Amino acid sequence: MLKLKPKFDLHRDVVSDLLRKEASLCRVKDEAASTFSLSGVSAEYSGPVDTCILNIERGGGILYSWKGATGTTKIGKYDPNTKQNKLLYTFDQQVCVSSCSLNKEETLLAVSLAQRTKGQERLRPMSKCLTLLIEIHPINNTKVLKAVDCRVRVQFLYPETDRSSVLESHLLLLTEDGYVDQYHILLTKQEGYRVVVVNPDRLSKAVERVVEDFSWVQWDGHTQRLYYLTHREKSVLHCVQFYPNHNCETVLELQLELPANPFSKVTFVNLGFDHYHAVRPEQELIRMEVFTNRIGSMCVCWSHAPHDIQELTYTLVLVHKGCSKMFKVSLDSGGSCLKAKQLHPLFIPMGYYILVCLQGYFLHCINTRQQEMLCHSLFLSGRDAVLGPEGELTCASVLGGEEETGTALLDLSSGKICTAELCPAFLLQILRADTPSCAARTDRQRLAALHCLLVYMGNDPNLELKIIDWLCDSVTAFGSFDHIQEFILASLYRISYDKSLGLDKVLPYSSVFDKKEIPMCLLEVPGVSCTTELHTEPVFRGKARGLQGFWSELQWNTEKMKYLEAVPNPRYRTSYIQADWDKLRSETRSSSSHPKHLEENTKKVLSVVDTWSLDKKLVPLFQEEDHQQRALIGLMVDKLREHLNRHLPRLGKKKIDSLVVSYVAKLLELIRHMLESVWLKYKLGPHVLCLTQQGSSAEWAVFHFMLRILEATRGLCLPLPPGYHTLLAVLGVRCLPHQTFLQYIDHGLLQLSETFVSRLMTALDNSDANEKLKFSILKRLPEPMEQRIYQLWDHPVSSASISRDYVRTLLEKHNKNKGFAFTVRDKPGFRPEFLPLTYLAKVLSDVEEQALNPFEEQENVDARFVEETALKQTLILLGFEDK
Numbered sequence: 001m002l003k004l005k006p007k008f009d010l011h012r013d014v015v016s017d018l019l020r021k022e023a024s025l026c027r028v029k030d031e032a033a034s035t036f037s038l039s040g041v042s043a044e045y046s047g048p049v050d051t052c053i054l055n056i057e058r059g060g061g062i063l064y065s066w067k068g069a070t071g072t073t074k075i076g077k078y079d080p081n082t083k084q085n086k087l088l089y090t091f092d093q094q095v096c097v098s099s100c101s102l103n104k105e106e107t108l109l110a111v112s113l114a115q116r117t118k119g120q121e122r123l124r125p126m127s128k129c130l131t132l133l134i135e136i137h138p139i140n141n142t143k144v145l146k147a148v149d150c151r152v153r154v155q156f157l158y159p160e161t162d163r164s165s166v167l168e169s170h171l172l173l174l175t176e177d178g179y180v181d182q183y184h185i186l187l188t189k190q191e192g193y194r195v196v197v198v199n200p201d202r203l204s205k206a207v208e209r210v211v212e213d214f215s216w217v218q219w220d221g222h223t224q225r226l227y228y229l230t231h232r233e234k235s236v237l238h239c240v241q242f243y244p245n246h247n248c249e250t251v252l253e254l255q256l257e258l259p260a261n262p263f264s265k266v267t268f269v270n271l272g273f274d275h276y277h278a279v280r281p282e283q284e285l286i287r288m289e290v291f292t293n294r295i296g297s298m299c300v301c302w303s304h305a306p307h308d309i310q311e312l313t314y315t316l317v318l319v320h321k322g323c324s325k326m327f328k329v330s331l332d333s334g335g336s337c338l339k340a341k342q343l344h345p346l347f348i349p350m351g352y353y354i355l356v357c358l359q360g361y362f363l364h365c366i367n368t369r370q371q372e373m374l375c376h377s378l379f380l381s382g383r384d385a386v387l388g389p390e391g392e393l394t395c396a397s398v399l400g401g402e403e404e405t406g407t408a409l410l411d412l413s414s415g416k417i418c419t420a421e422l423c424p425a426f427l428l429q430i431l432r433a434d435t436p437s438c439a440a441r442t443d444r445q446r447l448a449a450l451h452c453l454l455v456y457m458g459n460d461p462n463l464e465l466k467i468i469d470w471l472c473d474s475v476t477a478f479g480s481f482d483h484i485q486e487f488i489l490a491s492l493y494r495i496s497y498d499k500s501l502g503l504d505k506v507l508p509y510s511s512v513f514d515k516k517e518i519p520m521c522l523l524e525v526p527g528v529s530c531t532t533e534l535h536t537e538p539v540f541r542g543k544a545r546g547l548q549g550f551w552s553e554l555q556w557n558t559e560k561m562k563y564l565e566a567v568p569n570p571r572y573r574t575s576y577i578q579a580d581w582d583k584l585r586s587e588t589r590s591s592s593s594h595p596k597h598l599e600e601n602t603k604k605v606l607s608v609v610d611t612w613s614l615d616k617k618l619v620p621l622f623q624e625e626d627h628q629q630r631a632l633i634g635l636m637v638d639k640l641r642e643h644l645n646r647h648l649p650r651l652g653k654k655k656i657d658s659l660v661v662s663y664v665a666k667l668l669e670l671i672r673h674m675l676e677s678v679w680l681k682y683k684l685g686p687h688v689l690c691l692t693q694q695g696s697s698a699e700w701a702v703f704h705f706m707l708r709i710l711e712a713t714r715g716l717c718l719p720l721p722p723g724y725h726t727l728l729a730v731l732g733v734r735c736l737p738h739q740t741f742l743q744y745i746d747h748g749l750l751q752l753s754e755t756f757v758s759r760l761m762t763a764l765d766n767s768d769a770n771e772k773l774k775f776s777i778l779k780r781l782p783e784p785m786e787q788r789i790y791q792l793w794d795h796p797v798s799s800a801s802i803s804r805d806y807v808r809t810l811l812e813k814h815n816k817n818k819g820f821a822f823t824v825r826d827k828p829g830f831r832p833e834f835l836p837l838t839y840l841a842k843v844l845s846d847v848e849e850q851a852l853n854p855f856e857e858q859e860n861v862d863a864r865f866v867e868e869t870a871l872k873q874t875l876i877l878l879g880f881e882d883k
Contacts, residue, residue, distance in 0.1 A: 001363055001380060002355075002387055003423040007080070007408060010051060010415030014064060014078055017085050018049045022069045053415060054100040056399060058158035058221045062417075063088075065097045075100060075109065089136055098129070103156040103169040107137035107187065107195040110145075110154040110171050131173060133185070133203070137195045143203060145183065150176040151268050155219060157182075159244040167195075170246045172210070172226075174219070176266045180211040180226065184246065210240060210248060215263040218290055223550070227290045229263060237290070237300060241544070241551075251544035251551060254319065255536045259305060262286050289398070291349040296320060296501050296553025299354055299368055301347045314345060314356055317535055318368055320501055320557040322565065324535045325371065330527040331361050332381070346387075348398055348407055350422060351456055361385055364528075365422075365452070369497070369504045373512065374530060375522035378430075378448035387420070424463055427453050431470050443480040444522050450483065451510070454490040455497065464491075468677045472705050480519040484712040485511040488670060495666050496659055501557045502648050505564045506572060507663075511716065514573055537562065556650065564647065572643045574716040577635055581717060584631055598634030601661075605633050608665040609672075609721075619675045619727070620689065622668075624755045626722035633719045637664050668721045671709060675727075678702050688731065691763040695734035703731040707749060725751040733760065738773045745780055752777060754785055761793045771795075 050067040054075070057063065062078040073091045078084075088102065089109055099112035115128040131146040131154060146152060153174040171183040184206045186198040197203070211217070214228040226240040226248075239252040263286070288302035298319035306312065310331055317324040348355040356364040363385040365378040387396055387409070399408040399417070406421040430441050430449040450467070457463060471484060489508050496503055512518060537558055544551040564570040584598075609622060641660045645653065682698035695703070706728050713720055732741050732750050744750040757777060764770040774793065778786055875881040 001365075001384055001423060001426055002420045003426075004387070004409075004418040004420055005406070006416065007419050008062060008078070008417035010053060010064070013083070014062075014066075014076070014085060015049055015051055018051065018066055018068075018076075022049065051415070052097075053410075054097060055102075055155075056410075056417075057102060057156075058224075059104070061102065063100050063102060065100070067094060073097065075111070077102060077106075089134055089139065098151060099153045101154045101156045101171070103171075104158050105137075105166060105169070105195075107135070108156070108169055108171075108185065108197075109134040109136050110156065112152045112154050114151070133171070133183075133197070133200075135196055137193075140194065140196060141200060143197065143200045145171075145203065146173060146175075148175060148177065152176075153268060155221070157224060157242055157246065158221065159224070159242070159246065161244055168246070170242075172219070174217060174268075176268060178213045178215065178231070178266055179209060180214070180217070180228075182208045182210050182248070184208065211238075215266060216288060217266075218288075220290070220292070223292060225292075229258075234258065234261065234263075239290075243543075249542040251542050251547075252538050252540055254300070254317075254538040256300065256317065257315075257324065258302070259286070262288075262302075287344045287347070289347045291347070291354065292550065292554075293349075293352060294550055295498060296550060296557045297352065297368060298554055299349075301354060301356075303344050306344075312345065312358060312361075316354060316366060316368070318371060319535070319538055320554060320561070321368070321371060322535055322537065322558055322561045323371070324533050325366075326531045326533075327356075327364065328529045329358075329362055329364070331358075346396055346398065348409070348420065350407055350420070353422075353452070353456065357385060357387060359386060365448070367448075367451070369501065370451075370509055371532075373518075373522065374525050374528070375444045375447050375512065376451055376510065378445060378452060379525050379528060380445075381527075422452060422457065424453060424457055424460070427457075428466060428470070431467075442521060443519075444525065446483075447481055447486065447510075447512070447522065450486055451490050454487065455494045458491060458494045464673075465677055468674055469681065471674075472678050472681060472701070480522050482511055482712055482715065484708055485716055488667065488712065488716070488718070491670055492663055492666055496663060499655075499659065500648065500651060501553070502560045502564075502650075505561065505570050506644060506647050508572055508574060508716075513571060514575060514716070534565075560648075560650075567647070570647055572640060574636075574718055576643075577639045578717045580639070581632055581635060584635060585628060595634075598631055598638060601634035601637035602630045604661050605637060605665045605668070606722075608661060609668050618679055619672060621672050621675070621721040621723040621727065624723050624726060624753070626725065626753060629719050629722050629724070632717075633664060633668070636719055637661065640664070664719070667718060671713075671724070672721055674709065675702075675706070678705050688734070691730065691733060691760055693734065695731060699731055700735045703728070703735045706731065710749070723755075726753045726756045729753065729756040730759075738769065738776075741773075742776050742780075745777075752781060754788065757781065757785070757789050758792055761789060766795060 048067075051064055052066070053062060053064050055063040060080045062080070063075065064078065065073055065075050068074055068090075071094055073093070073095045074087060075089045075097065077086045077088055079086065088106075089111075096114040097111055098114045101110045102108070103110075111132045111134060113130045113132065115130075129146075129148055129150060129152050130144060131148075131152050133143040133145050135141050153172075155172045155174070157170040157172065159170075167187040167189070169185045169187065171185060173181045173183065183203060185203065186206075187195050188198050190196055211226065211228050211230075213231050215231045215234065217226065217228040219226055224242040226242070228238050228240075229236065230238070235256045235258045237252075237254040237256055238250055239254075240248050241251045242248045286302060286305050288300070291299045291301070300317040300319065302315055304313040304315070312329045312331060313326065314329075315324060315326045345356045345358045348357065350365075352367070352369045354366045354368055356362075356366065360382075362379065362381045365380075367377045370376045395413045396409045396411055399410055406419040408417055409420050410417050427449040430445055431453075453463060453467060467487065471487060474483065489510055493507055493509050496507060512522060538554075540551070540555050544555065546552075606622065637660055640663065641656060644651065644656045644660065648656070651659070679702070682702055684698060684702060687693070688695070688699055706724075710720070710724075710728065729750050729752065732744060736744065741750070745752060760777065761774060764774070766774075774795075778789065781789060872881065
């Protein structure tokens, strides 16, 4: 499920380098001690360096300590950018470093030391703790900041500033006694390069108490935020934001539904990195994490105190959605026996997903943006529930950050840092049901995997091609959802989802929402129960109410979600335009024109598509006027824009108009891209447009795939690219028997476009089979199109039709001419043997100048030809002559 990319290896990147440096130090000692040695062979250091990771700063620098050849403790830094190790400080004896932090300018080092136990070689945390501030540019004074009987964590603030030289630093001290202090340290330069603390004896007066009496605390170094709970307000989460000017304030308070007395004693566990955990004693441990995303989302996750090793309970509060979700997962009793203290999952943020993993038991990939249904979150169990191949990470810890594509994980046992990403190859395997390993996959898992691939990872063109290839190979559709509809909606959602969280509830996301009855297999996960409740709104304080960026987005998202939960049907459904489309289609059936504003919408969309596809003319689309599809394109733009303006006015009309045009253009581009992909897959060329040849098996496969696209778009009332129906009809007449082809037309699967019929009339000869097909098609055409098509077919029937239409036009004009009088017997050339025909000829002769000639506007009509044609047609109809 997860793909791990090595980012840091303590042994490879640090220990090997330290061994070389310690060996060099041993050689210097050896040369000094063996001045009379003639061999010249120097000693090599082979002892352990006892390396320990201490901290990872905001810039990525990794701080560590080690015991060198001299028996003293040293502190160093590994720079991931330069791949270099740097010695920061050397103590004059062996000490136990429990916490360490380096300021941004690398001029100050804060260290928390635990006293040494007599008679032990390794250092263990003791009750007495010293916190030191050391000047290291160059190494100079050391100042004791605090001496207490509890553990202390130290952390320099890393403000974002444009200044190249900053002569001040700000240090946080977090203690197990439950308080957080901030030291404001002023610096000065001496002799042009020495950086020293101003008035070090007065540091105790430059302390600001930030938090007091906390029971749980978490530091997020990437966002410079401190989250905490207090003993007095046990279930109220507070957030302190540290600003670039070193000021800080409480910006958020959130009421949580935590168990009674969730944290009674503060104990710092593991290492101090970005997240500091304050927890209860081990047997009653509750893990809690807060994750944010810069687009304005916040998730508070915790696992409940385990009471039954057969079931695990965890809760996610989606602050940006105004709801909380509590999951209860039944654990497989056939697995290895777990102790209660092991029943705590690891929460891993992965973009807008939260992964909840209990190694070897389950891995739950929770969609925090589309959380309404379980089918949009992926749940795996058994052998799939491992971190990396073969469960590489056995004791993982999450390093904070807001990366969209991956999350850094530290394996405490091996000292390795890996970037964890969702594995697209694994998700593609879930989609394919024809492999033995994926035969047991459910539709629910496939739907979740498909959305993860398309939305979360969909920017990879190669990945999109693989998904289209899967769609083409999947002849049998899933019973619970249409995967082409899901592909289209998820791909369209991807182009706009990162613009605003408010779009999650407004834009189409899945065809499942349009179903009248949702299959139970999409609503339930065996062994998993989910309880969703509305959550109390957070209280924003201080500058958070006026800040731009994360806090303004989070505040707007919570307010907007409250509104969207109250209004009926806030999500745009493509079926909303069905009634308008039926009405518009009936109006445009007899005319090629439609409302002007819809045509303007269509022009905007097609101009964007034309820009995207200038160099891609593999499939003949966008090369003809398809009046119905143009009308539907304009209508969709109109209705979607109206919907977004009603529910998300904050985006602004200009941004909404751009978003909507891009959305519909992407729809047309996506369908074109799907056709081009299958065109290349089956190696089709221009010969498929020839109507005189029989279609191949490859063309039949493409024809079937295009029919599935047509069915999917018709079910969602989505427009198709102009020319799509023509191309589909061309493949249909090549691949299908004529009778079957006509049945496809009668059932609405194929649509007769004027371009297709014109090509068919001129390309096919007048053999018996082709003539029968042409007559059958002509009968199915609307009258205006039929009149235009007759003029293209060189056939006696078409000539007769033209004559009849011409006569009808003349007679209609004659009837409208009220002043016209006609006496048959008074005119020369009167033939009484066939009065109707004589009358007709005379009418034509008298009013022919009042009508347009369909053959040539500037020439007179050959009345004799019309007369003979009408007579011959009458004889044929009466059965006296053959054609």
